[in-house]
């Protein structure tokens with residue numbers, strides 16, 4: 122059954138609430154994201170290409186993605202961040218900043234402009 126980001130957020134927050142974990146502070150959540158990211162990274166460490174995971178490994182790696190998502194969605198929800206709204210707002214700006222067919226020169230000019238001015242077009 123397809124679930125939206127809001128559906129997943131509701132599930133994750135209810136799961137935490139039911140277990141008395143809803144009072145995790147931001148530092149605990151950020152630390153947990155980084156720890157889980159490290160666990161995910163172990164599956165890719167020293168690999169220069171995407172590995173062809175077997176069925177069991179796909180399950181293990183998938184669970185690490187879920188672990189990260191669990192903490193990330195809680196952090197966003199407790200911070201009052203609506204990820205779906207942020208995504209919808211940011212995507213058109215990313216399209217404008219990195220248009221399809223952009224040459225390497227144009228891409229470098231955009232990066233240089235940001236380096237020089239400190240102005241990120243995404244927020245203007």
Ligand SMILES: [Mg+2]
Pocket residue numbers: 157160184185188
């Ligand atoms: Mg994990």
